[in-house]
Amino acid sequence: MGDVDLFQAASAEGAWTVSQVARRARQVVEQGVGLLWVTGEVSGFKAYSSGHWYFALRDRSAQLRCVMWRRDNRRLPTSPADGMQVYCLAQPTVWEERGEFRLTVRELLSTAAGGLWQLALERARTALERDGLLDPARKRPLPRFPTRVAVVTSKDGAALHDVLKVLRERWPLTEVVVVPTVVQGDDAPTALVTALARLNALEGIDVAIVGRGGGAREDLWAFNLEPVARALAEVKVPTICAVGHESDRSLCDLVADHSAPTPSAAAAVAVPDQRDVTATLAALGRRAGFGLERRLRLHAEGLGRAGDRLGALMARSITGRRASLAQLGARLDALSPLRVLDRGYAVARDEAGRVLSRVADLPAGQRFRVRVRDGEVGAVSEGVR
Amino acid sequence: MSGSPIRFAAEVERLEQIVRELEADELDLDRALALFEEGVERLRRAQALLASAEVKVKELGTRLD
Secondary structure, eight states: OOOOOHHHHSSTTTSOOHHHHHHHHHHHHHHHSOOEEEEEEEEEEEEOTTSOEEEEEEOSSOEEEEEEOHHHHTTSSSOOOTTOEEEEEEEEEEETTTTEEEEEEEEEEEOSTTHHHHHHHHHHHHHHHHTTTTOGGGOOOOOSSOSEEEEEEOTTSHHHHHHHHHHHHHOTTOEEEEEEOOOSSTTHHHHHHHHHHHHHHOSSOOEEEEEOOOOOTTTTGGGGSHHHHHHHHHOSSOEEEEOOOSSOOOHHHHHSSEEESSHHHHHHHHSOOHHHHHHHHHHHHHHHHHHHHHHHHHHHHTTTTSOOHHHHHHHHHHHHTHHHHTSOTHHHHHHSHHHHHHTTOOEEEOTTOOBOOSGGGSOTTOEEEEEETTEEEEEEOOOOO | OOHHHHHHHHHHHHHHHHHHHHHSSSOOHHHHHHHHHHHHHHHHHHHHHHHHOOOEEEEOOSSOO
């Protein structure tokens, strides 16, 4: 204490330099005030190409300038938006070059619902939408009878097991190509992008299932990231996304051609059910039989009252066999034209192979061919009997 | 190999085409008989493919290849 001789102190040796004051201020602040949690509203946010963030935190009566270095902010899913209420873990300090009091932010959390993660998701969704990747018109239909199905998932997870089980039951004609990847954790985003690129390099894939089994929201987060969704959008074959969450649909679900709630459901969508296909084949067989029967009947009716032996015999044969035509297997075999010949009927044809079925087609002297069970002979008509 | 699965779709699509033709009005008897035979053959082949099929699984290696 005592009197300070101000004039004595105002000398080159006694006065402080600006830098010294600034440094001293910084020391005093940093030692006096350690790390603090500060809450406030973000304003004037600017991210520089260096990766460092500069913004202000304010409340109704005061504002503090902040910096968040790249090494600290890179862990965050996205930057805060102006107007957002946040909590910052910060070290108060003095920026020596400007003599400015400011906060060096180490951690940043948003109090908005879902926090920064939700904001990141919304920003990614907006970007994808702007690029047309969420357009329903982009969705591709699935092939009817897929032959080769790719599955992009963890090779040890329940998802792959479930998909294979469903495929074995429903559509054993499938060839499955597994593209292994990591589906959660820090490595997941890169692994997924790589796996999707490998998928795209494969040949002959008809449909791809991409996903994982159920899990907490954080575990599924890789499927909400923009680079992963974009890689999925690039896949050149129809995709089915199955991310196994009860209520939310991930960004990948929105981008894929189809979305299923679970891997099992995805497999059920990807392939037909062999039972349905078997029934369809049976129905096609019946329709073929009926179609032929109708044709033969029309043909036989067209013979009129000429009494053509072949036509009448065939007409009776058809009527009698109408029930059989509806069955497949051996009975279809019995109706095959060649089997008809086995039973002793003959088919008359002209040189061009056209069936001759009217007496008018066979005037006296007309040359024609007769096909019987074991071959063909040439013949000449004697005219009407 | 992979011949079986790829043929299935082709057999069914041709069978469907045959059925449509058989049900149409214009067809003459000769063509109907020929198509019917072909249809029966396609149908049998499709059913055989389905009956003998087994899921085959191949896994890509974890290294980049």
